Every structure is written in structure tokens, then in C-alpha cells.
Amino acid sequence: MKYMTDKLKVTGLDGVIAGETAISTLNNGLHYRGYAIEELARDATFTEVAYLLLHGELPTEESLADFRAILAESDEVPDAVIQLLHELPLHIAPIDVLRTSISALGHFDLQANENDVIANLGKAIRLLSHIPVLIAARYRLTRGLELVEPDSELSFAGNFLSLLHGRLPSARDERALERTLICYADHEFNASTFTARIVASTGSDLQSAVTAAVGALKGALHGGAIENVWEEIQQVQSPSDAERFVRDAISKKRRIAGFGHRVYRDCPDPRAELLKEVSQELATTDEQQQLEEIADVIEAAMWQHKQLRPNVDWPTARIYHSLGFDAELFTPLFAAARVIGWSAHFIEQQSANRLIQPRSNYVGAMPRPFVPLHDRG
Ligand SMILES: CC(C)(COP(=O)(O)OP(=O)(O)OC[C@H]1O[C@@H](n2cnc3c(N)ncnc32)[C@H](O)[C@@H]1OP(=O)(O)O)[C@@H](O)C(=O)NCCC(=O)NCCS
Structure with a gap:
């Protein structure tokens, strides 16, 4: 097959400014909405950071309590999706199962056909709440272990650890997981986030964007x-x-x-x-x-x-x-945090949108006359 790849200049869009964002920056250190990652990882909870990325400001005590209550109300995964986790063959990697089950969740979302900011915030919160349940359920099902109920009294990381391991985590383990999730929550125009923004720019829905973003994340040069x-x-x-x-x-x-x-x-x-x-x-x-x-x-x-x-x-x-996780869970854990960045970027893109459609520089064959099938040697 002739792909003529020797002629292609491979830039990977290195250094190209592909748009504007008010969500995070890598200039002068990593900042989410103006707050340094060092301070967030030291002093904030993952739930506060999720709120910050989605809403633009750190929550007050009251708004955080409301946010936690909404997260807790949203943790029930539809039975049909849990059934799907039972049925997908055992050899399928957890990150692929996650991608498929996020796509399936979209079919059951009551706001599936709504694409305004409020609906998308609701969908983002449901995804944030569902993803740990999906990851842990598949993990435990494939090991013949009983599923664990989410515990809304725990922190996001504490609940995640308890869903996976089936026991209450130590404060040290909980905080360690929380700090990794904070660090993974967003990172400007990385490949998976840019994927989500491209999907957003076409007017598509959040679940489609997150499904595509998980596909981009799993590659070995990115989250994989x-x-x-x-x-x-x-x-x-x-x-x-x-x-x-x-x-x-x-x-x-x-x-x-x-x-x-x-x-x-x-x-x-x-x-x-x-x-x-x-x-x-x-x-x-x-x-x-x-x-x-x-x-x-x-x-x-x-x-x-x-x-x-x-x-x-x-x-x-x-x-x-x-923290006791098998390696195949590492990329899904990354996705559980980055879903917040993907969602915030999706909402930002649709709030100030123009279709993302760059051009390419053509280096292929010059125009030539068509040769009928019977004349081709
Ligand atoms: C992240 C990554 C894809 C960035 O790639 P990039 O910006 O395109 O960097 P380049 O491919 O231009 O690499 C520049 C040079 O560093 C080398 N290099 C980059 N990452 C390397 C690595 N992890 N191990 C060995 N050499 C590496 C390249 O071979 C190249 O060397 P050369 O100039 O002698 O050919 C790349 O560093 C990588 O593949 N890392 C390993 C995968 C990884 O950890 N990904 C997670 C990123 S958060």
C-alpha cells in the first residue's frame, strides 16, 4: 500500500495555539481557574476541584454541600448498564469496558437530547458519580466479588477506594488517591480534551464527547x-x-x-x-x-x-x-478524574462555539487522468 509517508512533515501541532480557554493553563506552572496545582493538591478536596473546574469558582461550604448531595443522588447506574458489565467478555481491558459503558449510559440519560449548560452540568455530575461505580463494578464482577454500594458519607476518593476494595480506606490512602485525582482533573488542550472539544464543536452531546475522549486517552502516548x-x-x-x-x-x-x-x-x-x-x-x-x-x-x-x-x-x-490497584485500572482511574476537565471544556466550547475544522497541506499525487479498470497493468 502506498501511503507516501516519507513526504509527510509530522508536526503533531506542536506549539500551535488551537484556541482559548479560561479553565486551566500550563504557563508559569499548572493552574486551574487561576489556582496553583500545588495549593489545590495540598489543601483542596477532589470534589472542590471538580466544582471549581465546572463552575469557575471554588464552592462555599453551602454550595459544596449541595454539590455533594447532587453527586450522591446521581450514583445509581441503570441496571441495563450493570448487566452490560456482566456480559462483556473477560478479555476486554477495563478502559475499553469503561468507554463502552459511558456510551451506553448516554442511552439512559433523561436529558440525553438536551444540550444547554444546565443539562450538561447535570450530565457531567452524573458521569462523575457513575464512573467509579462502573470501574469498581466491572473489577469486582470479573473477580467473582460482591458489588459494593456507594457511600455518600465518604469523600470522592474514599468512596472510590471502598467501591473497589470493599473496605473503608485509611485516611492516608484516601488522601493519596485524592491528590492524584486532583492532578489528573485537567490539563489544557491535551489530546483527549481536544478530542472532546472537537466533538463539542460539531453540536454533538457530552456522552459522545467523553466516549471519544476515553478512546484518545487510552493511547500509549497519552493516558495509557x-x-x-x-x-x-x-x-x-x-x-x-x-x-x-x-x-x-x-x-x-x-x-x-x-x-x-x-x-x-x-x-x-x-x-x-x-x-x-x-x-x-x-x-x-x-x-x-x-x-x-x-x-x-x-x-x-x-x-x-x-x-x-x-x-x-x-x-x-x-x-x-x-493503593492496591492492578495496572489495568490505572488508566480508568485517570479517566475518572479527567472526565471533569473533558466536561468543563465541552461546556466552554459549546458556550462560545465555532466548528473546529482545520485544513491540511496536500503533498499527494498531482491531478492525473483516471485509468479504466481494464487498462490498469
Ligand atoms: C509525551 C510524548 C509523547 C511527547 O512527545 P513529543 O512532544 O512528540 O516529543 P518528541 O517525540 O518530539 O521527542 C523529543 C525527543 O525526546 C525523545 N523522547 C521523548 N520521550 C521519550 C521517552 N519517554 N523515552 C525516550 N525518549 C523519549 C524522542 O525520541 C526524541 O528524541 P530524538 O530527538 O533523539 O529523536 C513523549 O515524550 C513520549 O512518548 N513519552 C512516553 C509516553 C508518556 O509518558 N506519555 C504520557 C505523557 S503525560
């Missing part, structure tokens, strides 16, 4: 990287083996997941720095402490040989392992 981080770090037996691992990857021109970033080239990814501390705090067993040492050696070697720094997925894979 976190599962590869775990696979790779497991191949390293000891800190003394770590330097060899990096050299070997570089000599084979193989990328190491969890390193490099399209935007954070001359500065660290602030989320990676923040979450490294969390990962270190959680590392109490010998195995976890050795993983921290291995991670340190790999970081130093990647800097020495490629001048590449870790991105958010690098420490988060270790955090999720410490």
Missing part, C-alpha cells in the same frame, strides 16, 4: 502510558539494574513510558514533583522502598542520557500500586 510505566518498572530487578535498563532502552531507541512531555520541556512537570512526594510517603514496605530507589536511578539516568524528566504518570503508577 501509566500502565506501561508499571510494566517497565517491574522489569527492573534492583537499583543496580536500573541504569542498564535505561541504556538498553536508549540504544534500541525505545521510549520509556512516564518520561518526556510535549509542553513541559524546559521545566519539570509540577504534578510529577508533587506526586513523587506522595509516592515516597506511601512507600513503607521493603518492596515499595526499593521501587522508589529504582525510580530515582531511572530518573537520574534519563536526565543524564536524554535530558528528559518524569511526567505525571511516573510516580502515579507507583502510588496506584501502593
